[in-house]
Amino acid sequence: MLEIKDLVAGYEQRVLIRHLFLSLPAPAFVAIVGHNGGGKSTFFKILTGQVPFQQGQIWLLGHNLQSLSHRAATGLLSYLPQKNTVSFPIPVSNLVVMGLLRNKHFLENYNAADYLRVATLLETLEIPHLANRDFTQLSGGEQQLVWLAQLMLQDTRLCLLDEPTQQLDIYHKKKVFELLTSWVSQQRKTVLCITHDLLNLYEYSGYLLNISKPHPQLEVLSPQTIDQNVAFLEKKPA
Ligand SMILES: Nc1ncnc2c1ncn2[C@@H]1O[C@H](COP(=O)(O)OP(=O)(O)OP(=O)(O)O)[C@@H](O)[C@H]1O
Secondary structure, three states: OEEEEEEEEEEOOEEEEEEEEEEEOOOOEEEEEOOOOOOHHHHHHHHOOOOOOOEEEEEEOOEEHHHOOOOHHHOOEEEEOOOOOOOOOOEHHHHHHHHHHHHOOOOOOOOHHHHHHHHHHHHHOOOHHHOOOEHHHOOHHHHHHHHHHHHHHHOOOEEEEEOOOOOOOHHHHHHHHHHHHHHHHHHOOEEEEEOOOHHHOOOOOOEEEEOOOOOOOEEEOOHHHHHHHHHHHHOOOO
16 A cells, blocks of 8 residues: 655755655554654655655555656545635535545536535534535634545545644544544545544554654554553653
């Protein structure tokens, strides 16, 4: 699914990722953790082609990342950034349906079946009441759930989510982690999820990648590895 060999990356003089090796089986849930400014979002920006890397090789579903253009558009992966803004009024269902954009021909309209899929997803996320609301007037947490619905609609094998539970209340954090891990077990998706909510992960299986460690590697998610990583992250960053 995802093979990384000797990745070195960062910005100008500051190297953030040093000699990262990773071999990720599919499907899998991976929690990506680390201190603020440690390079987690940068790692996703490398995978989506927004930030170049200095050294190494990345293979995604058998494709060499450097030979691919417009990766997100190819349908290989979907990506939910940490900050996503909309500056014009738009009903929630019209924003979510755009998750189907890559399946459409130029100028092809969304149809009733598309909107039915949107309605079903909004039900799954327990936000059907938001369907006709103006997105720009929603709370931060409500907006986050709407973006998640749009990402789900893209239906890609690899999903990258940058702090999808950041603004959610306790109930919805739990609900979203349940949903993400169920995509893996039931729909065979591979989900890479940047999060600071380690304490929400005790009951799930998958992996943990701590970008702040000197030699980050996949660790099997378990109460023990969560506790070890919490203890590590409680210390001042090096
Ligand atoms: N375009 C850029 N040019 C130069 N430096 C950048 C750029 N984008 C991010 N950085 C720096 O790179 C470092 C890592 O940023 P990144 O957003 O990857 O961290 P993060 O681990 O996702 O942090 P957080 O947990 O706070 O979201 C930060 O110090 C940031 O200031």
